[in-house]
Amino acid sequence: MTVMVPSRTPAQITPGRQALDSALHQLAQAAEHLGLDEGMHAMLATPRRSLTVSVPVRREDGRMDVVQGYRVQHNITRGPAKGGIRFHPATDIHEVTALAMWMTWKCALVGIPYGGAKGGVAVDPATLTTRELERLTRRYVNEILPLIGPEKDIPAPDVGTDEQTMAWIMDTYSVNAGYSVPGVVTGKPTTLGGSLGRAGATSRGVQIVALAALGRSPEGTTVAVQGFGKVGSLAAQFLADAGCKVVAVSDATGAVYRAAGLDVAGLRAWTAESGGVRGYRHADALSHEELLELDVDVLVPAALEGVITAGNAARIRARLIVEGANGPTTPEADEILAAQGATVVPDILANAGGVIVSYLEWVQNTQAYSWSAGEVELKLRDLMESAYGEVRTLAAERGLTLRQAAHVIGVGRVAEAHRMRGLYP
Ligand code: GLU
Secondary structure, eight states: OOOOOOOOOGGGOOHHHHHHHHHHHHHHHHHHHHTOOHHHHHHHHSOSEEEEEEEEEEOTTSOEEEEEEEEEEEEOSSSSEEOOEEEOTTOOHHHHHHHHHHHHHHHHHTTOSOOEEEEEEOOOGGGSOHHHHHHHHHHHHHHHTTTOBTTTEEOOBOTTOOHHHHHHHHHHHHHHHTSOOGGGOSSOOGGGTOOTTSTTHHHHHHHHHHHHHHOSOOTTOEEEEEOOSHHHHHHHHHHHHTTOEEEEEEETTEEEEOTTOOOHHHHHHHHHHHSSSTTOTTSEEEOHHHHHTOOOSEEEEOSOSSOBOTTTGGGOOOSEEEOOSSSOBOHHHHHHHHHTTOEEEOHHHHTTHHHHHHHHHHHHHHHTOOOOHHHHHHHHHHHHHHHHHHHHHHHHHHTOOHHHHHHHHHHHHHHHHHHHHOOOO
8 A cells, every 4th residue: 555645736725634744744754764664654644543423512592513523543553542632613534633643653752652543523612602512522422432441542632622621521431331430531620530730731841842952041031932722821831930031922812022021920811811812911912923933032833733834934033943732833844944943842742741641640540549740740851851852862863853853753663563563464
């Protein structure tokens, strides 16, 4: 079998298809570097299992809407499939497949015993009431029930889902099983077996690798954060706590800038109250494009895929880009940034803190035990710093970008696991 990459007819390319093309391009580069044969490459380029489901939802006015849902298990060779569930109107099977593939490399890179998965429901959660959201979540979980389980596939939060979503998933699965199964999902509320430190784990990981990649005192380092949601807002907070000057942040409602540094805690309080950064009085308004192109030391894209592209990469002035989001930089933009001498700490490394603490949560659940916040943070720091060290060393040895090196390590470990297991029958 050969790897099929559909032709690029612009009219047909959805953002999801673009993300999958990026993921396949990154895999192809790693496969070539590792000298993988065509069969192995094809195996890694295709998901083990993909499920598309139609999810009927009863609306408050009695109408029934039907939305599309997905769960893709890209790889299960190193352990159970692992990855979040995204609620976003633009999600599609291609995007979910790309995100599942990135989970596979991410888990292998940071050395946790999981394969990669992702789920998605094509819906805007902001348009649903809490009860509609609960019905939708429970029905979606019922549709994907045959795939998930603590030893098979463990969902977690992603864009548009949170602790409450995870609690409903845990409950739906447990009611079906007839007993409580906390380990079926991670990112739960701590009252249901969630881990201390999970809520801020992705952001903490972003802070850890950003400071490591900076390689100097963070004092006075200027930072712009694109996406002020679950990951970006806490990443901004942790970077500010470390001494960085967070000068700009954006979210779907707008972008704000203050040369002397934003009061990140004040801005978080404002967004919690008003629903977004727009209208924050202690800063100037900025366009989304201006934020990305600011003359700052560090840029943290922490929202969605495909924001740094061939169209704007040449205007990005940050020397260090730390990807809190999955897939924010296209391969074309990667080349432009590398030629400009910018360093990109790639998603599968920079945002791995979330799945690392998910793993710690799952370990605690399976042992019916819990660790202190300090113990969790130490383990997180240890795994992030050693993965960063390995990536940096390989990149320097072989003249690769950090993304290429991270993929060579992640893909290489999965290919090696396949080789050791052999092919059945
Ligand atoms: N959705 C997060 C990610 O993209 C976390 C996944 C998890 O914790 O399983 O890494």
